[in-house]
Amino acid sequence: MCITEAKKTAEREWLSEVFCIPLQQSIQDLGTAYSNFFKSCRGERKGPKIKPPRFKKKANQQSARYRRGGFSIKAAKVSLAKIGYIKTKWSRPLPSEPSSVTVIKDTAGRYFVSFVIEIEPEINPAQNESIGIDLGLKTFAVLSTGTKVNLACLLARESSPLRAVEDVKQSSDNPSETRQQPETMKQDRPPPDSPSDH
Structure with a gap:
């Protein structure tokens, strides 16, 4: 409801150019952030204290998340609602159908696409059997x-x-007694003659 009312204002009419799903995801993320903040203030959330949400700056990283219905993948190309097909350089093939996609713009002006997928966990057999x-x-x-x-x-x-x-x-390898070699004293010169009586 707040998004619809914001689109009617002169300051927020540009929201009509954006697909509705990323806007709804932003509202949900804001609600989750405030919920975690209030739980942290009441001591209901474990971990360090959480600060209240802040407005994003244009110079920082930006992101938009699309759910199913807001994107599609055809012939190794990604299509976003109200944007169309975008050039994509894949780092790896997708193992299954994605449930959502997030478009990220970093501070250097580069764009990245991140997918959320579901895969079956692999269970590896035990290499060493346990014995009771x-x-x-x-x-x-x-x-x-x-x-x-x-x-x-x-x-x-x-x-x-x-x-x-x-x-x-084992006892011979680790003798308990150590041998001590006697020290020899050397005299460099004979002792001085005793004084004679005159």
């Missing part, structure tokens, strides 16, 4: 694969000669 372990009294552990681990096998491994050799090797 059940600890018991008679059997030390039973794996979900059916493998049983007995405590006697673990004790036998700890007391095996190979284990003893490994322990000796």
Whole structure:
């Protein structure tokens, strides 16, 4: 309603030259911004405090969002309502039909087109299967694969000669005592003669 009334004024009659969908999206974005601002003031919104919305400047980035019905794509060309076909240099093919398109003009005067699409999530199979372990009294552990681990096998491994050799090797690699070499004192000259009695 506010857009229709604004078009009737002399200051806003240029709004009639713009398609209605981008104007409606701007009103919705403004309502969302004020809603988030008031929720932030009341403490109902998590995160840092939000400042109130501000008017956009012409020197800053500009954007217009079109929903379905306001744009179309034919033969790799994008057509916008009340504008027509625009020259498009695609960075990648679209995997599915877009639900909306946003035309962005940056501060350098360049135009970009951004699409919103829906794709099915890809579910990759697990590379490493998980294994459940059940600890018991008679059997030390039973794996979900059916493998049983007995405590006697673990004790036998700890007391095996190979284990003893490994322990000796580890202790030899890391000796706990360090050798200290004695320091030798050198005399550069003999001690002075003691004074004689005259």
